[in-house]
Amino acid sequence: MAAQNMDQLVSLCKRRGFIFGGSEIYGGLQGTFDYGPLGVELKNNLKKLWWQHNVYERDDMEGIDCAILMNRRVWQYSGHEETFVDPLVDCKTCKGRFRADKLQDGTCLKHPKMHPGECEGELTEPRAFNMMFKTAVGPLADPESFAYLRPETAQGIFVNFKNVVDSTNRKIPFGIAQIGKSFRNEITPRNFIFRVREFEQMEIEYFVRPGEDEAVHEQWIEDHVNFWVNEVGLKRENLNLYEVPAAELAHYSKRTVDLMYKFPIGWEELEGIANRTDYDLGSHSREQSKLGLTATVKENEHSTEKLTYFDQPNNKHIVPYVIEPSAGVDRGVLAALCEAYDEETLENGEVRTVLRLKPSLSPIKVAVLPLKKNADEIVTLAKRIKNELQASGEMRSVYDDSAGIGKLYRRQDEIGTPFCVTVDFDSLGRGDDVSQKDTVTIRDRDTMQQHRIPIAELATYVRSRI
Numbered sequence: 001m002a003a004q005n006m007d008q009l010v011s012l013c014k015r016r017g018f019i020f021g022g023s024e025i026y027g028g029l030q031g032t033f034d035y036g037p038l039g040v041e042l043k044n045n046l047k048k049l050w051w052q053h054n055v056y057e058r059d060d061m062e063g064i065d066c067a068i069l070m071n072r073r074v075w076q077y078s079g080h081e082e083t084f085v086d087p088l089v090d091c092k093t094c095k096g097r098f099r100a101d102k103l104q105d106g107t108c109l110k111h112p113k114m115h116p117g118e119c120e121g122e123l124t125e126p127r128a129f130n131m132m133f134k135t136a137v138g139p140l141a142d143p144e145s146f147a148y149l150r151p152e153t154a155q156g157i158f159v160n161f162k163n164v165v166d167s168t169n170r171k172i173p174f175g176i177a178q179i180g181k182s183f184r185n186e187i188t189p190r191n192f193i194f195r196v197r198e199f200e201q202m203e204i205e206y207f208v209r210p211g212e213d214e215a216v217h218e219q220w221i222e223d224h225v226n227f228w229v230n231e232v233g234l235k236r237e238n239l240n241l242y243e244v245p246a247a248e249l250a251h252y253s254k255r256t257v258d259l260m261y262k263f264p265i266g267w268e269e270l271e272g273i274a275n276r277t278d279y280d281l282g283s284h285s286r287e288q289s290k291l292g293l294t295a296t297v298k299e300n301e302h303s304t305e306k307l308t309y310f311d312q313p314n315n316k317h318i319v320p321y322v323i324e325p326s327a328g329v330d331r332g333v334l335a336a337l338c339e340a341y342d343e344e345t346l347e348n349g350e351v352r353t354v355l356r357l358k359p360s361l362s363p364i365k366v367a368v369l370p371l372k373k374n375a376d377e378i379v380t381l382a383k384r385i386k387n388e389l390q391a392s393g394e395m396r397s398v399y400d401d402s403a404g405i406g407k408l409y410r411r412q413d414e415i416g417t418p419f420c421v422t423v424d425f426d427s428l429g430r431g432d433d434v435s436q437k438d439t440v441t442i443r444d445r446d447t448m449q450q451h452r453i454p455i456a457e458l459a460t461y462v463r464s465r466i
């Protein structure tokens, strides 16, 4: 049985050290979460898979890692200062503040079982609320020091477009990938790590000639459906493509297709794949109007860098069009957890919780367990095996002797460890069957099947399956 509601996941994540509420000991800070020992491994594994798929396995991609704090002008000319807003309403009775287009996500402060609008409280007319976090850079809080924390990683890529072209000699079509933190002062953060105020994004800006954008957009949509299915292990039937209606498109978008995942809270966005046209590079370039290109920008107001591209085959300067696949790391982690969560009733009637994560995502690849924790030689051998597996740098391994073997297996099932290795007297050549010397039992998380394997073959066996 898969996860039926978010509470099951929240409880597992807290109990086993995947994810904790932010600033918990001081009552928390709404919309922030901390990744614990297992969560950080899972999250890093997802980011690694994404980078591998989008950067290393292609020959038309570069990576970048930009500053979170950026000059305020970036956000003025990107359009975010004016348009990165959500509609906010106040309740005149309970004094709560809610997102007008997501009242279902809000809770009346007087009647916690009701959504705003369902109770007697009267709501104000919606007004625009800008979601960017403000800060001051430097010791003086004057207008010059005013800055925003970035609400998307994309702008760092746009403002470095020329740097990357000049330093790598890339020709379009090509793309730049970035993984990093973004911040949005969401009106109603909720649903665990689904909607938070500090999160990570995995974004690509892929630059093409105008006219080639629509076909390339389709390719990225198909490629990223395949990524979530084949690499992350989401079931295809749990993914849907949502064509964002024209009235809901972001200010820069010609077309956006949202990749929706069937979370326990319903179908919600996991990734947005947008055609951002020449909007951003155009806006950042003060040379725009001189070149007679389409975007309407005022001269001298904008960045002094010319973010155009000299298209040699056509012998002219152009502003490339941009296709942007933009996914949330945290929503990716949540989707992977939802998909993997299973409560299985065994033949003996016992229920085991098992996270059927793809082995490549599992925080721990191998748990090495001694059959008897009081037998020194078994413990020594088990620890040696664990250290040798881990020394390869390819597989996080743990040694655990804190409970009986049945309980240890259940613990590893619950955190998604694909393999448990048990060391016993046979491994030492001191059991009933001396031919089993230098072998161990390896147990598969999903089937619970066990078999003997020579210790010398363990690393190769596990490596080939993760």
Ligand code: ATP
Pocket (backbone or CB within 6 Å): 184, 186, 193, 194, 195, 196, 197, 199, 201, 269, 270, 271, 272, 326, 327, 328, 329, 330, 331
């Ligand atoms: P939503 O409609 O859910 O607010 P969005 O359309 O504003 O999302 P984008 O601006 O397209 O989101 O951002 C790209 C991706 O970043 C989203 O698909 C999502 O995975 C992630 N993301 C955006 N906002 C948040 C958030 N507040 N918390 C966690 N992840 C987020």
